[in-house]
Amino acid sequence: xxxxxxxxxxxxxxxxxxxxxxxxxxxxxxxxxxxxxxxxxxxxxxxxxxxxxxxxxxxxxxxxxxxxxxxxxxxxxxxxxxxxxxxxxxxxxxxxxxxxxxxxxxxxxxxxxxxxxxxxxxxxxxxxxxxxxxxxxxxxxxxxxxxxxxxxxxxxxxxxxxxxxxxxxxxxxxxxxxxxxxxxxxxx
Amino acid sequence: xxxxxxxxxxxxxxxxxxxxxxxxxxxxxxxxxxxxxxxxxxxxxxxxxxxxxxxxxxxxxxxxxxxxxxxxxxxxxxxxxxxxxxxxxxxxxxxxxxxxxxxxxxxxxxxxxxxxxxxxxxxxxxxxxxxxxxxxxxxxxxxxxxxxxxxxxxxxxxxxxxxxxxxxxxxxxxxxxxxxxxxxxxxxxxxxxxxxxxxxxxxxxxxxxxxxxxxxxxxxxxxxxxxxxxxxxxxxxxxxxxxxxxxxxxxxxxxxxxxxxxxxxxxxxxxxxxxxxxxxxxxxxxxxxxxxxxxxxxxxxxxxxxxxxxxxxxxxxxxxxxxxxxxxxxxxxxxxxxxxxxxxxxxxxxxxxxxxxxxxxxxxxxxxxxxxxxxxxxxxxxxxx
Numbered sequence: 251x252x253x254x255x256x257x258x259x260x261x262x263x264x265x266x267x268x269x270x271x272x273x274x275x276x277x278x279x280x281x282x283x284x285x286x287x288x289x290x291x292x293x294x295x296x297x298x299x300x301x302x303x304x305x306x307x308x309x310x311x312x313x314x315x316x317x318x319x320x321x322x323x324x325x326x327x328x329x330x331x332x333x334x335x336x337x338x339x340x341x342x343x344x345x346x347x348x349x350x351x352x353x354x355x356x357x358x359x360x361x362x363x364x365x366x367x368x369x370x371x372x373x374x375x376x377x378x379x380x381x382x383x384x385x386x387x388x389x390x391x392x393x394x395x396x397x398x399x400x401x402x403x404x405x406x407x408x409x410x411x412x413x414x415x416x417x418x419x420x421x422x423x424x425x426x427x428x429x430x431x432x433x434x435x436x437x438x
Numbered sequence: 439x440x441x442x443x444x445x446x447x448x449x450x451x452x453x454x455x456x457x458x459x460x461x462x463x464x465x466x467x468x469x470x471x472x473x474x475x476x477x478x479x480x481x482x483x484x485x486x487x488x489x490x491x492x493x494x495x496x497x498x499x500x501x502x503x504x505x506x507x508x509x510x511x512x513x514x515x516x517x518x519x520x521x522x523x524x525x526x527x528x529x530x531x532x533x534x535x536x537x538x539x540x541x542x543x544x545x546x547x548x549x550x551x552x553x554x555x556x557x558x559x560x561x562x563x564x565x566x567x568x569x570x571x572x573x574x575x576x577x578x579x580x581x582x583x584x585x586x587x588x589x590x591x592x593x594x595x596x597x598x599x600x601x602x603x604x605x606x607x608x609x610x611x612x613x614x615x616x617x618x619x620x621x622x623x624x625x626x627x628x629x630x631x632x633x634x635x636x637x638x639x640x641x642x643x644x645x646x647x648x649x650x651x652x653x654x655x656x657x658x659x660x661x662x663x664x665x666x667x668x669x670x671x672x673x674x675x676x677x678x679x680x681x682x683x684x685x686x687x688x689x690x691x692x693x694x695x696x697x698x699x700x701x702x703x704x705x706x707x708x709x710x711x712x713x714x715x716x717x718x719x720x721x722x723x724x725x726x727x728x729x730x731x732x733x734x735x736x737x738x739x740x741x742x743x744x745x746x747x748x749x750x751x752x753x754x755x756x757x758x759x760x761x762x763x764x765x766x767x768x769x770x771x772x773x774x775x776x777x778x779x780x781x782x783x784x785x786x787x788x789x790x791x792x793x794x795x796x797x798x799x800x801x802x803x804x805x806x807x808x809x810x811x812x813x814x815x816x817x818x819x820x821x822x823x
Contacts (some may be wrong), residue, residue: 387527
């Protein structure tokens with residue numbers, strides 16, 4: 251996998267981007283974890299920011315990793331594109347330790363990526379962000395006619411659906427026939 | 439002129455310049471796409487491609503030769519699992535879902551599986567127009583004699599009632615529709631109080647399939663039409679019925695058919711306007727209700743007055759009711775009621791007095807508040823501990 255222009259490669263995890271806590275406050279040092287997406291670019295995220303994700307929070311709650319162990323074991327999310335994971339990490343950082351507002355103005359504006367973001371957020375179980383994203387997706391078609399909605403959300407017409415179904419059946423039939431022929435060949 | 443769209447389509451860069459121009463104008467993306475399609479034709483570029491370049495240009499990435507082939511294919515609504523499609527669809531209000539369900543059979547099935555809750559729907563009909571309010575959006579279709587004018591902008595040749603029903607009927611046909619408050623009003627014009635009313639055609643076919651309504655209010659419709667509308671509302675779901683007949687006198691005998699409906703018998707609250715004058719024996723029809731309001735015969739005698747608490751105290755669910763009477767100055771009823779109930783009141787005009795009636799073999803009371811409002815006379819009865 252090639253890495254994107256932003257971030258660092260897995261071989262050299264990024265240095266902490268989060269500002270260190272005030273030296274005067276004798277608080278328990280914050281723990282950090284590492285995640286990467288399909289592009290293998292590793293993101294360093296604080297446990298506080300990751301609390302938004304029920305999935306990751308569940309994974310790390312009993313780990314008790316040291317900094318070195320966490321660095322050596324980034325969580326792999328191979329099903330999430332790197333740029334999408336970056337958006338999620340940014341959102342988690344922006345909302346770290348803050349009550350989530352009823353409306354979020356920090357949502358990504360790249361609408362063509364919104365569905366990918368919805369899938370990723372759903373997988374990572376980030377409830378509030380999922381609600382915002384779904385609202386944002388719904389906003390895309392507010393006040394639009396059926397024809398316009400079909401274009402914006404790429405909904406196939408019934409005729410296209412039927413054609414795709416026919417095609418899939420045809421392909422499945424061909425594959426089944428191929429398998430039967432191969433099995434017959436093996437039997438010989 | 440015809441060759442310009444062909445010229446623009448002939449070169450990918452020309453099309454991208456068109457998009458860039460739209461980005462520079464900072465117009466909403468879909469409006470830009472519509473304009474783009476109008477100028478170069480709907481087949482020039484799919485929306486998702488237009489959207490890609492639009493956002494890319496908006497972010498200042500102006501490389502027209504950017505190679506998209508290595509980019510992952512962006513997901514669409516149809517790539518979402520059903521739970522996410524439902525979550526997204528739920529974010530649309532029921533009115534917007536009407537447009538969505540028309541896009542394809544698969545989406546219609548999905549959309550129909552989600553209950554569509556309308557907080558309130560108002561439909562007012564007169565000889566001049568039909569007005570309706572859905573989700574705080576106001577619509578009107580005016581009768582212009584030969585056809586109609588919809589939303590002050592669109593002229594149609596069809597009759598205004600027909601055109602209004604074209605918009606309204608599909609709303610009430612949405613599967614799993616729930617309406618918390620439905621107000622159906624019929625206004626009939628008359629120049630003077632005693633003038634004959636100008637009848638207007640009814641909104642037949644408005645409620646053609648059973649729907650779930652919680653509170654309904656009718657105003658100006660006759661008993662037949664009320665029966666027609668009521669029959670479409672699922673009994674049991676209908677909690678409150680408010681009936682007004684806009685000054686059209688309704689004989690209590692004609693009203694009896696409404697008492698017999700399941701919708702009435704399973705309601706919890708009923709309010710009937712002053713256009714129907716009930717007799718004391720009709721009160722038993724309200725015995726299942728938590729609260730009700732109606733008009734009683736104006737010339738109610740002392741013996742009948744005494745029977746009111748006896749009757750009402752047998753109503754198990756009862757909480758409160760309002761009984762209305764009309765009177766003229768010759769038959770001032772305050773003394774009649776106070777004498778019948780055994781309450782001493784001072785001589786002369788009196789606006790209000792109250793009375794407590796202990797329900798036999800119970801620690802509950804009926805509190806009567808009797809108020810004189812000039813020509814109207816109210817008795818409010820509340821059950822109290």
